[in-house]
Amino acid sequence: MNSSHDNYKKKLKEAGYKLTPQRIAIINVISENKGKHLSTEEIYDIVKQRNPEMGLATVYRTLQLLDELEVVSSLNLEDGCVRYELYCHTGEHNHHHLICSNCGAVIEVEGDLLEELEKKIEMEYDFKIMDHKVKFYGLCRNCKNLV
Ligand SMILES: [Zn+2]
Ligand SMILES: [Zn+2]
Ligand SMILES: [Zn+2]
Numbered sequence: 830m831n832s833s834h835d836n837y838k839k840k841l842k843e844a845g846y847k848l849t850p851q852r853i854a855i856i857n858v859i860s861e862n863k864g865k866h867l868s869t870e871e872i873y874d875i876v877k878q879r880n881p882e883m884g885l886a887t888v889y890r891t892l893q894l895l896d897e898l899e900v901v902s903s904l905n906l907e908d909g910c911v912r913y914e915l916y917c918h919t920g921e922h923n924h925h926h927l928i929c930s931n932c933g934a935v936i937e938v939e940g941d942l943l944e945e946l947e948k949k950i951e952m953e954y955d956f957k958i959m960d961h962k963v964k965f966y967g968l969c970r971n972c973k974n975l976v
Contacts, residue, residue, distance in 0.1 A: 836918055837900045844898050854880050855891050859901055859913055866904055866912035866926075866935045904962070908933070922960050929969035936969065 837856055838848050846852075858875045859867065867875075873888045892913055895901040904912040904926060912935065917923060925938040947958045 837915075840898050840900050846894070846898070851880070851883055851887055851891055852895070854883070855888060855895065856900065856915075860915055863914070864937060866914055868910050868912050872913065902962075904935070904964075906933070906935075922958075923962055925963040925965065927965045927967065927969070929972055930966050931968055931972035931975075934969045934971075938965075 841848050841852065854876050855872060858872050862875075869885075869889055869892055872892065873883075873885050876883055876888060892901065892903075892911075896903045896913070899916045899918075901913045902916040902923060904914065906912060906928065922941050922943070925942070927936040927938060928934070929936075943961065943963070947961075950956060951958055
């Protein structure tokens with residue numbers, strides 16, 4: 830167990846949940862596939878190779894719980910697909926996602942880039958911004974050239 834696992838363990842423990850083998854298996858799959866934004870079905874496919882006894886319903890329920898506890902972060906795509914990645918606990922805001930409307934590619938944006946907008950909002954609305962989920966829709970490098 831590395832230190833990032835200890836963080837997730839702590840999160841679960843604080844909320845009164847145990848770090849069960851199922852939860853560990855799912856956290857491992859998501860952490861091993863960084864940047865891939867796996868869907869519930871994709872996570873299930875990988876998890877069941879190692880834990881054949883685990884059903885899709887368990888994976889589904891576990892992901893919802895981990896999402897609530899901010900162990901994982903969900904990304905809702907307009908095709909009805911929910912994708913997951915590990916929640917970032919570095920104190921930084923969630924990265925932005927670029928979503929290709931043609932091929933469905935999900936690209937991560939490095940850097941927040943919203944500092945100015947956030948400052949403005951906090952002043953104008955007397956609102957403390959803790960995080961954000963920003964999605965940009967468009968065409969990726971490959972698809973742009975096809976249109
Ligand atoms: Zn931000
Ligand atoms: Zn594309
Ligand atoms: Zn991401």
